Amino acid sequence: MLVCYVPALVAVLASFGVPGAVDGARAQLLSAALAVHFLKRVLEVLFVHRYSGSMPLATALLISSSYLFIGVAMIYVQHLSYNLPEPAVNLLYPGLLVFAVGITGNFYHHYLLSRLRDGGGGDDKGYKIPRGGLFELVACPHYLFEIIGFFGLAMMSQTVYALTVAFGSAVYLACRSSATRRWYASKFEEFPARVKALVPYVW
Incomplete structure (x- = not known):
């Protein structure tokens, strides 16, 4: 399950080091919330969840790719909307x-x-x-x-x-x-x- 969540967590945390990726309070708080979301999942895998079976690697990679895309895309779309009028x-x-x-x-x-x-x-x-x-x-x-x-x-x-x-x-x-x-x-x-x-x- 770590394979599912760690890449998305790393990518979201890395966004704070990319110039312009998280400009403004909205993008910063959104990225921080996403980091908390994926960090919580990683910590639950390590310390909370008890699994009754295993997951095929191909399935884990598919899920991992989905979470990675969702996290990165949410940050990128927020970046694209930075200069648009506020709601x-x-x-x-x-x-x-x-x-x-x-x-x-x-x-x-x-x-x-x-x-x-x-x-x-x-x-x-x-x-x-x-x-x-x-x-x-x-x-x-x-x-x-x-x-x-x-x-x-x-x-x-x-x-x-x-x-x-x-x-x-x-x-x-x-x-x-x-x-x-x-x-x-x-x-x-x-x-x-x-x-x-x-x-x-x-x-």
Whole structure:
């Protein structure tokens, strides 16, 4: 999983050393938020996540390329928009707050997932129904908060590209959440019907 995230982290950090790449407060805060996003993922790989299987190298390289492109392209598009008029409504700092909520909630629920394999109580492979936090209401709150984080980045950037990334991520993670909820429901007879896929009380 380090192969997936480290290249994007290195590229985002390198942008601070490229003259003109992060001119202005918006570009600097966006690049810093992206660096925090990928650094968090690297640290989670090292210290939080517990993996039950392996990933083919080709898949890891594909994912790595996607994250690398997203990070670099978001910074580059922000660079291209530097001399354009500022938006009528500045969402930079509200976006920073939304991003902080997203990344914090995502980390907390990843931490709860990492504790599932401590002790017994699951099936023969150690699978359990997640408990605590928003797991009481949705199957994948970590995906919900990741979506919130991406929309926070889009608010900070206020570019069409960043908004497209946020919407694309939301659709992808919504599909994964739906599949995860169906898996839990098929695996555990006691899986609560009240638990939705992604959005509490809604879906």
